[in-house]
Amino acid sequence: MTSTTPRAQRAQQVPAQAQAKIIIPEKHPMVSVLGAGDSFLKVIEKAFPDLDIHARGNEITATGDRTGIRLVQHLFDEMMLVLRTGQPLTEDSVERSIAMLRKAEEDPTSPEGSQNPSAVFTANILSNRGRSIRPKTLNQQNYVDAIDRHTIVFGIGPAGTGKTYLAMAKAVQALQAKQVTRIILTRPAVEAGERLGFLPGTLYEKIDPYLRPLYDALHDMIDPDSIPRLMAAGTIEVAPLAYMRGRTLNDAFIILDEAQNTSAEQMKMFLTRLGFNSKIVVTGDVTQIDLPGGTTSGLKIVQEILGDVEDIHFSRLTSQDVVRHKLVGKIVDAYGQYDAAQENAAAAPRKPRPPRRNES
Template sequence: MAKTSPTQTKIIVPSSVSMVSLLGPRDEFLRVAEKEFDAEIHVRGNEITVTAAPEERVLVEQLFDELVAIVRSGHGLTSDAVERSVAMLRARDSERPTDVLTLNILSNRGRTIRPKTVGQKRYVDAIDQHTVIFSIGPAGTGKTYLAMAKAVQALQAKQVNRIILTRPAVEAGERLGFLPGTLSEKIDPYLRPLYDALHDMIDPDSIPRLLTAGTIEVAPLAYMRGRTLNDAFIILDEAQNTSPEQMKMFLTRLGFGSKMVVTGDVTQIDLPGGTSSGLKVVHDILGGIDDVYFSTLNSHDVVRHKLVGRIVAAYDEYEARREADSNRPVEVGRRPGTARP
């Protein structure tokens, strides 16, 4: 098939947009665009000339349109934001990069928390629109972090009176009374990741006061039993380590004016052998109920080190190959895994 001839277009950047903000210090963001596209990109003044095959040229035009819109909205660009914008455009997602990367959830000490992928934005939107939300996905996809940011946002906006954070202390079988030390010393190792996230979102000096007043409660799942939780934003983390009975117990704590977010990774279940995960079966039970939403995140939504996303994808591919091999019929007279003669 004949190669498509390149075409050329010129993009005029509005005078109100700083070229340094758009292209980055020492053209760092321009270099990212050149690496991501099979295109020649030249800049002269506020004019960007793009030479590429028609499909690539259109994508480059769309990218700079989005980057200009982000800068004009008052948000700064990063190399990561440019790379994620390219990924969204190539995936032809219905969400524009501008809509995803300018959705501010929370700002604290000069740091703003916002979604970084289409999957994360849809998850955040679902939290706004539903009462019970399940977020299932691998490590590093922001499941719990974004939920906590939305909880703090709701508390600050007086939409709820308190935040309740819980996770199963599965390593102790939730039999905390048998562990040495005070209650705080017993549960602290299991809940420390939630405290760490809180310190990113709230002035650390005010956290002890909020905990003492009960405005923020961090407790193991066993301590939810028998309660009705009204006017609260409730987050169950590490939900893959709940049994179906524990999951039912937790969900039925929901009171008036409350919202629940349940997060977990069904590939990292630490339950004793033979115990089924409440998170794995809950979709079959609640999938058709109104005001219950299931968000599934994947390796494309990983926002930690880039290598983490590739590791997650590699494990997914390995599991898919292993499942395919286990379902393949074995020829009579040949042991599984041996080559044909």
């Protein structure tokens, strides 16, 4: 016997369509909300393909499922909060806002910041020559907050997640606020395919390529003309890790970059340089270790040793926090999947070789 569903019952099974109207205040031109050529609106439509979104005048109408509409309403509220600060929106900030709001919707226990993307995008760390440096993702915001709260912070994550750049911005901010009297930037001079001895020039000229990324970031944050004077006075020091041995660093903001290329002994040596009224930030990517074979990365071991020590914090960033070209995040994910597959293949038990016919 074939049963039929009554029409009324079938109608109840179909999710009810909802509609919401979002009025944009007249003080915000629609081009600042929807983007040039409706570029922001296109990002939103792509992220919510089940919603029908239309803009007319200063009114935006969204029709579809209630959850999607609720997220879109929240999104536009957050976009308005960003615009009120005078900061322009970008396609990237709209995409990241959607990702944060979705994460908060899926996980009610997610950090408070994920429910308020505007708080992340308007958290200014440093301004120089009309350019502001601020976190761009929730994990970056948590990382910056951890630097404020803890004496030693480890920023661990793939390339392009802003680990070193944000740490240096916090260092310059601390120096300008007279919280410290000097900034010390250091890196291990470990070869990545080249040998120091084969490079031309003096010791300083050989080491310079390893420290160049730190100089480049400094030029973004401090007037380039004042950097030589600050370095001559010892207010800013950029030096190889080996130069830290035997020192006690007081009243300083110290950053160890590329920490995955330290040995366990070097990591211990560096951390024990900490003096009074100082702060240490250690950054690195455990997937890009250039140490010679057989040497274990100090950054890998330190997580096991100091994971439970009070006033030491480990901030972990992921491919979702990459703020370079979008392809960088995809490259990081692809390499991560490849490495995981290789490890699984190596760990899998080998099948016994079947005996040959002439074997007894």
